[in-house]
Each structure stands twice: as structure tokens, then as C-alpha cells.
Amino acid sequence: MSDGPSVAVVIASLGRPDLIKDIIARMELQTRKPDILLFSTVTPQDLPEDFVDSTTVKAIFGPKGLTRQRNAALDYLGGRYDIVLFYDDDFIPSRFSIQNVALFFHGHPEVAGATGHVLVDGINTSGIGKEEGERIVAHYDRDQEFSDVVEAELVGLYGCNMAYRMSAIGSTRFDERLRLYAWQEDIDFAMALQPRGKIVKTRAFAGVHQGLKHGRTPGLRLGYSQVINPLYLAAKGTMPIGFALKLITKNLLANHLKMLAPEPWVDRKGRARGNWAGLWDVFRGRLTPEKIEDL
Known part of the structure; x- marks a missing residue:
């Protein structure tokens, strides 16, 4: 070759x-x-x-x-x-x-x-x-x-x-x-x-x-992205809306159901807090993926 x-x-x-x-x-x-x-x-x-x-x-x-x-x-x-x-x-x-x-x-x-x-x-x-x-x-x-x-x-x-x-x-x-x-x-x-x-x-x-955890996004920021990013991409037209809603629902359920007994390597409480921050911004009509830099 x-x-x-x-x-x-x-x-x-x-x-x-x-x-x-x-x-x-x-x-x-x-x-x-x-x-x-x-x-x-x-x-x-x-x-x-x-x-x-x-x-x-x-x-x-x-x-x-x-x-x-x-x-x-x-x-x-x-x-x-x-x-x-x-x-x-x-x-x-x-x-x-x-x-x-x-x-x-x-x-x-x-x-x-x-x-x-x-x-x-x-x-x-x-x-x-x-x-x-x-x-x-x-x-x-x-x-x-x-x-x-x-x-x-x-x-x-x-x-x-x-x-x-x-x-x-x-x-x-x-x-x-x-x-x-x-x-x-x-x-x-x-x-x-x-x-x-x-x-x-x-x-x-x-x-x-490997999926190594050091250097990755904290739970709060990732949880926010789990809600905002799919909806932002759906609005852009680069993610089917059905795919986006399934992705959001899957992560919302996982974060809240596992919050009481989280995996040692996952900040479920932080992700859940981020999910709610994202939902609040969606409710206010704000699709702002860049906001994670301020969280």
C-alpha cells in the first residue's frame, strides 16, 4: 500500500x-x-x-x-x-x-x-x-x-x-x-x-x-450536556429527534435510578443535577451547550 x-x-x-x-x-x-x-x-x-x-x-x-x-x-x-x-x-x-x-x-x-x-x-x-x-x-x-x-x-x-x-x-x-x-x-x-x-x-x-476516567468532564457538566446537546443537535438537523429523545430519556433514568447506589467511577448525583439544570434551560427555550464552561 x-x-x-x-x-x-x-x-x-x-x-x-x-x-x-x-x-x-x-x-x-x-x-x-x-x-x-x-x-x-x-x-x-x-x-x-x-x-x-x-x-x-x-x-x-x-x-x-x-x-x-x-x-x-x-x-x-x-x-x-x-x-x-x-x-x-x-x-x-x-x-x-x-x-x-x-x-x-x-x-x-x-x-x-x-x-x-x-x-x-x-x-x-x-x-x-x-x-x-x-x-x-x-x-x-x-x-x-x-x-x-x-x-x-x-x-x-x-x-x-x-x-x-x-x-x-x-x-x-x-x-x-x-x-x-x-x-x-x-x-x-x-x-x-x-x-x-x-x-x-x-x-x-x-x-x-480504555475509557480512563482521569481528565474527563465532571458529573454536573456531563449531565447538562446529556439534555442540552441532543436537543441542540436535533434543532440543527444533525440528530433525529426520536434518537435525541431516547438518548435523553435513557440517561435521565440511569442517573436517577442509580443515584442511591452509584458506580464508584460515576458521579450520578452530579449528572442528575446537571440533567435538571438542562431541563430548566429547555423549559426557558435556551439550547446553550457552551454553558457547561460556566457550571
Whole structure:
């Protein structure tokens, strides 16, 4: 695939230099290395002390917030690469991932964006440790067989492990009104690109999402986003209203039913308070996702 599509890997990160160090090491083990590994951060303190900037491993700095940091990366990349692959900083990819992303998009010119296979997701648990995640990925890689089958067309992609054709993105950018953790920004962005190609799920590339909890949005802010963001996106037209209402209802019920016996890693009371703050703003006709910065 030396003459195949070029692949840029983008990781937006804040305050987790240990994870950046791990990602750099994992990219060195890829069967095909990315054409550029780009970290979008806020300050040099977000990087490992021994970070070395080069033509293929770069770091850029800008305003805090997932959408802002991803947009800064897209602006930096311009039109110089064919595919952009977004990873969360706690995602452990298969060592075949970059190679298989290139193969998948080469074989599917009709696809604008794709989300890969998440072998195990720690987002709804206390999280998956580094050693355990690497063990799961290594076991997968021993039996890995490439398949470029499209499993399904989707409403949106999963932001921890998603790739887009740069020609489909063009001048489109992530919505910067979705601040900080930017809950549901991945669905919003994918829906904006649907007119330009299929948005799909595939097992062509895979990995483990650790779902680490340090550095994540506090419960109050996330609870507010759980109500406001889906309704804001529905009003924009980038989330079906039925999907938005189901998402809100699911989280309202989970936060209130589990509040008396919450998981140790979840601030259910904070989320419930945020839910009610969001509902109050909806009642007053205010769809203001950026308000989480003031909570």
C-alpha cells in the first residue's frame, strides 16, 4: 500500500502525557506507519517530557475543548492527506489498523466516514488498564484477518476510533459550541457529512477503548450536556429527534435510578443535577451547550 491513500492520525489530548507516550510507541509498531501522527493539545505540559517534534510526529497547541482541538488539527492538515483517523488518547489500536484503514477506504470510494470495531470498551466500567488492553489487542492481532465488509450504515460514528475521507470533510468543521468533552460531537460531525458519502461501521480496523476516567468532564457538566446537546443537535438537523429523545430519556433514568447506589467511577448525583439544570434551560427555550464552561 505504499501508493495507497495517505493516512493522518489525530489525537486531541489534555493533561495526559503518559497516554501520548504510549500512543507514540504503539504507532512505531504499526505494520504501516501513519503519514503523520498529530497531537492537538493546549500547552507543552500536555506532552511527555521527552517528546520530539519531527516531520511525521507533530504537536500543535490551541484553545481547550475537543471540537476546537480537532478543528485545529484539521486546519493544520489542510488538503495534504487522503484519510484522517481520529483516536481518543486512551485508545489502543491493533497494529494492523493504519494499514487496514488505508485498504478499507481504497476499496470503498463511496464511503465518507467509518468507525472501526471496538474489541472492548471501558467507558461504562471503571476503565481498562494498559496491560489488560494490550493483552486483548495482542490476542486479536494473532488471529487477525482483514475484511473490508461494511457491516452497517450509521447515524453517526464513535469518536474514539473513526476515520474520514478528507475530500468529504472539505471545509466542514466540528461545532465549537459543543465545549470541553463535547458530548455527541461525533454524531453531529458524521451527520453533517452524510450528503457526501456513506457513514458506516466496519471490522476492517479495531482496538480497545480504555475509557480512563482521569481528565474527563465532571458529573454536573456531563449531565447538562446529556439534555442540552441532543436537543441542540436535533434543532440543527444533525440528530433525529426520536434518537435525541431516547438518548435523553435513557440517561435521565440511569442517573436517577442509580443515584442511591452509584458506580464508584460515576458521579450520578452530579449528572442528575446537571440533567435538571438542562431541563430548566429547555423549559426557558435556551439550547446553550457552551454553558457547561460556566457550571
